[in-house]
Amino acid sequence: MTAPSSLHQRILADIGQKIVSGEWPPGHRIPFEHELTEQYGCSRMTVNKALTQLAKAGLIERRKRSGSFVARPRSQAAVLEIHDIRTEVEALGLPYRYERLSLRQRLAAKTAEAAAGFADTSPLLDIACRHFAGDAPFCMEERLINLEAVPEAESESFADTAPGPWLISHVPWSAAEHTIRAIAADRATARLLGVGTNAACLVVERRTWSGGLPVTRVRLTYPGTSHAVVARFTPEG
Amino acid sequence: MTAPSSLHQRILADIGQKIVSGEWPPGHRIPFEHELTEQYGCSRMTVNKALTQLAKAGLIERRKRSGSFVARPRSQAAVLEIHDIRTEVEALGLPYRYERLSLRQRLAAKTAEAAAGFADTSPLLDIACRHFAGDAPFCMEERLINLEAVPEAESESFADTAPGPWLISHVPWSAAEHTIRAIAADRATARLLGVGTNAACLVVERRTWSGGLPVTRVRLTYPGTSHAVVARFTPEG
């Protein structure tokens, strides 16, 4: 509902509105680019920009020689933003505290770590730590760092710095994959999170690569009652 | 790693590669558009397309008068795709079955439904149903439909058709917001899902609007052990 500042945004919003309102049902043919060109009195690049964006958002399908059509909704695509934990805690207005629980160096086992994408016998740093919001545990972190990808991590103690921010400033960028699931807290987890045994917890697991090499696998376990992950739909980019 | 078919994709990939590999660390200034124009022997629109896309993906920040810079990673943004349940089940190679549990019409209560965005005393359809994968319950669905937004739903029994697909074919498109959390199954939920009481479950709640009006709120409860939500990072569009 914000005023579109540019013309291609206005075209995008106009067409998006017609689709969302149902005025143009799925399968409806959208005016050809040259028709929209006349309608808005602009060049083809401008309408193309809008239509390309609508196609990327999944609202329309484009077929050469036939035109563009309103897509039938297949899957709900939404953008998930996973923030830095410190930021997340401070956004709640609570003081943040970090605590390292354990750190050891070992080799990747064939079974578990292979599934996480680490090669057999890769040297790994295995870290457990906790993040606090005020006095209460906010989440627990179990992290594996591939020392082949990040050899500098070997000399880090992670006593005061959380592995996440440290990695971000040492491994510049990365592709990532997130998996979200629910588990029942085992005894150790329950104690560390200050919840009852078998309490429901939300687990966010992130695997990160850099230049084809697996860098880190982190598993964040939140008390289920206090944390939720939110994703919002994005028609416009 | 796929061969970029278009020039702006190649420029995007080249720069993205330099950022991901660390060759250009956060804060590094990216060549000006007119420099890239010379470097690739193309027009400014082409490099602009690539840089705009990198900025939308969050890999770079653009500042007028100063140039474009490699962004420091702030939040992990990933694309979450939530599919139709039937599709999801059948993708597992299992037969899909749907079962309606209850249906009743009532007015929105001030407390609970207001939080879901429904106006006070809106007429609602309140449906509970289950989705099966083979013989096992796959997930439980609790759904509210706003009859002010979808009056045709009043005459539907939803005995054989799940509300999701029906709504998709009757309410053309929508904005949506997803919330994912973990809960412990209460007695009723546990029985319906065939798990133990207090078993950890993954709850995906989706609220949907159409033309500013709230259309439906659906809460899908999955046995935590058998279901995960996956989101993947997307540098390129």
Added chain:
DNA sequence: CAGTGGTCTAGACCACGTA
């Protein structure tokens, strides 16, 4: 003020798929 990115134009050529 000068230089950057944001946006737009009025053309063009091509691949491709449908008729």
Added chain:
DNA sequence: ACGTGGTCTAGACCACTGT
């Protein structure tokens, strides 16, 4: 074969902003 979308050009004007 033809018309569509995909891509690209070589300009242009403007707003913003740091110097």
